[in-house]
Structures are given as C-alpha cells and as structure tokens.
Amino acid sequence: MQYEIIVLAAGQGKRMNAGRNKQFLMINSVPLIIHTLKLFEEDECCSGIILVINEKETDEIESLLQEYLFNKEIKIVAGGKERQDSVYNGLKALCGEEIVLVHDGARPFVKIPFIHSLVDMANTHGSAVLGVPVKETIKQVAEDSAIIKTIDRSDVWSIQTPQAFKVEIIKQAHQKAAEEEFLGTDDASLVERLGKNVYIVESDYKNIKLTTPEDLLFAEAILSNWSNR
Numbered sequence: 258m259q260y261e262i263i264v265l266a267a268g269q270g271k272r273m274n275a276g277r278n279k280q281f282l283m284i285n286s287v288p289l290i291i292h293t294l295k296l297f298e299e300d301e302c303c304s305g306i307i308l309v310i311n312e313k314e315t316d317e318i319e320s321l322l323q324e325y326l327f328n329k330e331i332k333i334v335a336g337g338k339e340r341q342d343s344v345y346n347g348l349k350a351l352c353g354e355e356i357v358l359v360h361d362g363a364r365p366f367v368k369i370p371f372i373h374s375l376v377d378m379a380n381t382h383g384s385a386v387l388g389v390p391v392k393e394t395i396k397q398v399a400e401d402s403a404i405i406k407t408i409d410r411s412d413v414w415s416i417q418t419p420q421a422f423k424v425e426i427i428k429q430a431h432q433k434a435a436e437e438e439f440l441g442t443d444d445a446s447l448v449e450r451l452g453k454n455v456y457i458v459e460s461d462y463k464n465i466k467l468t469t470p471e472d473l474l475f476a477e478a479i480l481s482n483w484s485n486r
C-alpha cells in the first residue's frame with residue numbers, strides 16, 4: 258500500500274552537542290539526513306516525501322538534495338518551535354494518500370519490511386507505531402529525592418518512528434492538541450487523546466534515534482553490516 262512520509266529534520270540537535278543540527282553530521286561520509294531520506298527514495302511504496310527543516314538551513318539542505326541525486330520530488334516545509342509544530346506544518350503539505358507516516362530524520366536505520374507492516378496495520382486499524390520491548394529494568398525516580406520505584410516492565414515498550422496514521426485521524430489529533438495547547442513527545446499520544454486505539458508493530462533495536470554523542474558510535478557499528486531489507 259502506498260503512503261506519504263513526513264521526515265522531521267528541523268530540530269537543533271542540542272543533546273548531540275555538535276554545535277550544529279545533527280542532521281548534517283556525517284555517518285560513514287554521508288550526512289545523517291541523507292541516510293534517512295534514501296530509505297524512502299528507494300521504497301516503491303513511498304509516493305511522496307515531505308522534509309521539514311529549519312528555514313535557516315534551506316540552502317544547505319537543497320544543496321545536499323542536489324548532490325545526492327534524488328529521483329523522487331522532496332517537498333520542503335518549514336518546521337516549528339517544537340517537534341509537534343513541525344509535524345503540524347508537514348501535515349498541511351500532504352498530497353492525498355490515505356496513509357501518512359511521521360518519521361524522525363534522526364532515525365536512519367528503520368527496515369523497509371517493518372515500514373510495510375506498519376502501513377498495513379494503520380490501514381487496518383487507523384494508527385500504528387514501531388517499537389521494541391524494553392530490555393533493562395525500568396524505575397521511576399522521585400523528583401525531590403534519589404528514591405526509586407520499580408515499574409513492571411513486562412508490558413513496557415520503547416516506541417520509535419515511523420508512526421503511521423490515516424490522514425484524517427492524525428489531522429484531527431493535531432487539531433485537538435493545538436486547540437487544547439497539549440504538547441506530546443510523539444504523534445501517537447495525540448491520537449490516544451482522541452480515545453482511539455494505536456497499535457504496535459515490533460521493530461528491532463537497530464532503529465535507534467541518534468540523540469547523544471555515543472549514538473554516533475552505535476550508528477557506525479550498525480552501518481558496518483547494514484541492510485534495510
């Protein structure tokens with residue numbers, strides 16, 4: 258099934274501490290955002306790519322898109338202050354597919370089969386996300402002390418992107434969140450606020466979000482034997 262994708266790259270990369278947007282950091286001599294975009298350039302089920310960027314980085318992004326010879330049209334949209342604002346702007350640029358995926362540009366290692374399973378799940382149920390079961394023991398830490406409290410991890414998952422939605426659902430979710438000034442850390446949380454179910458599709462642990470400097474080491478290791486199939 259065909260889908261459009263909104264790829265988010267309008268952040269500042271503060272936690273990467275690289276002095277610039279982490280999307281431009283080279284991973285095996287290729288910018289991070291190019292690794293991510295190439296996934297969807299190569300997926301025949303992806304009918305359209307909307308790239309959300311910081312307007313101040315337009316020239317650099319356009320130069321990279323020309324250098325890396327994309328065949329698909331990549332529509333560039335200005336991001337916003339928060340990730341959620343960037344998604345909202347991306348939704349306004351959709352071209353008409355029934356299913357839209359929202360993906361962090363900082364996640365270059367998602368596998369195509371997982372994406373296709375995700376799209377199928379969203380087509381059936383309306384909304385779906387990729388994720389993996391947590392592997393560590395999870396604790397809550399009291400705000401005013403170092404006291405911890407163990408959380409039962411048996412039904413706790415670490416949620417990734419892409420997240421897939423029927424367009425009318427995610428648009429309604431963002432509209433409600435904007436009206437109520439609710440800010441979520443992912444798009445699925447906005448759909449849950451509609452009282453609608455969101456379904457999980459198990460991914461793998463290679464679908465990391467490059468966030469802090471040590472993630473660059475993991476990325477080099479993953480790339481050393483990488484295949485998105």
Ligand SMILES: Nc1ccn([C@@H]2O[C@H](COP(=O)(O)OP(=O)(O)OP(=O)(O)O)[C@@H](O)[C@H]2O)c(=O)n1
Nearest residue numbers: 265266267268269270271272338339340362363
């Ligand atoms: N206003 C924002 C904030 C984030 N993002 C994007 O959302 C994805 C996930 O966000 P995160 O990993 O937090 O990236 P940054 O916000 O850049 O990182 P930091 O929080 O460390 O500054 C990234 O691809 C980022 O570029 C975005 O498009 N618009």
Ligand SMILES: C[C@](O)(CO)[C@H](O)COP(=O)(O)O
Nearest residue numbers: 340361416417418442443466
């Ligand atoms: C959307 C996300 O990647 C799901 O895990 C995550 O919530 C993004 O968080 P960030 O702080 O905006 O990177």
